[in-house]
Amino acid sequence: MEIKVIKDIMGANEQIAQKNRQLFDRHKVFVVNVMASPGAGKTSLILETIRRLKGKVKVGVVEGDISSSLDAEAISKEDVPVVQINTGGECHLDANMTSTALGSLPLEDIELLLIENVGNLVCPAEFKLGEDRRVLVSSTPEGDDKPFKYPLMFHEADVVLINKIDLLPYLKFDVDAFAKTIKGINQKAKIFPLSCTTGEGVDQWVDWLLGQVRG
C-alpha cells in the first residue's frame, strides 16, 4: 500500500483557489476576503457595507467562524444570501472550505461576495480563497504597533480599514504613525479610517469598493 503524503499543502490550496477563481469569473462575481483580529469589526463592516450598497450591487456573504452562526444570523436579516462555514477548530478559511460553501450560494444572483474570515491576524493571510481583494479591518483599541507584530497580514492586504475611530479620544493611537508604518510594509495598500458605530468614513470605503466592483 502506498502512503500518500501531501507535501505542499499551500500548493494544494492554491490549485483549489484557482478553481474558485474560475467559478467567480464565470459568474462575474467580485470577491473580497475580509480579515481581522477577533472583535475588530468585520461583521459590523459587512453589515454597513451591505446597507449602503442596497439597490446598487447584489451582495452575497460567506461567514467563517470556528463555531456558532451568530454572524450569519445577523447578516441574513439584511435579506442577502449568506452561508456560514464552521471551521470546527481551524484558525483560518482555506480554498476548499470556501469551495464547499459556494455550492450553497446563488452565484448567478451575486455581483459582490464578501467573505468574512476567522478572526486571526496570522494564518488567514497565508491561504488564498480565490478572491479579488483582501481587506484587513484593523481597529484602534488594538494599538498602532500591530503592523510590526503581524507583518504578513499587513503586507498582503489591498486595503486596511482603521475601524473604531470614534474611540480615538480615549486611546493612545496615532493614526498618521499607523498609516506610515503600513506604507512602510505595503506601499500599495489603500487606507480608510472609519467607524462602523458612527458611520464616519464608511461612505469613502464603500465608494472605493463600488469602483472596484464596477472597474
Next chain:
Amino acid sequence: MEIKVIKDIMGANEQIAQKNRQLFDRHKVFVVNVMASPGAGKTSLILETIRRLKGKVKVGVVEGDISSSLDAEAISKEDVPVVQINTGGECHLDANMTSTALGSLPLEDIELLLIENVGNLVCPAEFKLGEDRRVLVSSTPEGDDKPFKYPLMFHEADVVLINKIDLLPYLKFDVDAFAKTIKGINQKAKIFPLSCTTGEGVDQWVDWLLGQVRG
C-alpha cells in the same frame, strides 16, 4: 530508508511540555501562560503585574511574537529577566519553542514566569507549554460575543481578565452577560474586570496571582 512520520504532533508537544514542567518544578517556578487576541493588552497586563509584584516576587518573562522584539524591549525596562521568542510565522507558542527560550533565563532567580503567547484566540489554546495557569486577557472593544466564537480558548482558561473596562461608557458591552457566558462554558474560570490604563481592578488580579504563587 525509513521515512519517519510524526503522527501525533499534540502528543509530541505534550511530552516536551512535561519536561518543561519538571524543569519548572526543580527550580520552584510558577508559570503563567498569558493568551489573548492581538491588542487585548497582554503586554500592558504583564507590565502592570511586574510593577505591583516588585519586592514581593521575582518575576521573569518570555515574550512570544511572530516577529519584532518591541514587547521584550518594553519589559526589559522593568529590570526583570526577559527573552523574546520570534515564531517566524507560527501563530502560537509550543512547548519546544518555550523549552529553547528557557535556556536563556536564570530560572534559579525566578519565582514567577509570565509567558506572553502570540496574539490569537485559536491555536494557543491547543498547545500546552508546561504552565501552572492559563490566563486569557479579553478586552471590552472585542465585544461580549467572543466566547461563542472561540469556545476552546474560554474553556481552557483558568482566569479570564476583562481588560479595558475604562472604555465601557463608549461601547456596547454587557459585563454581566459576558461573565455569564464564560461561566456557561467554563464554570471554574476566575473572572476579573480591570483596566491597565486606569489601574482599576488590577490589584485584585495581582492579589489572586500572588496567592496562587505562594499557595
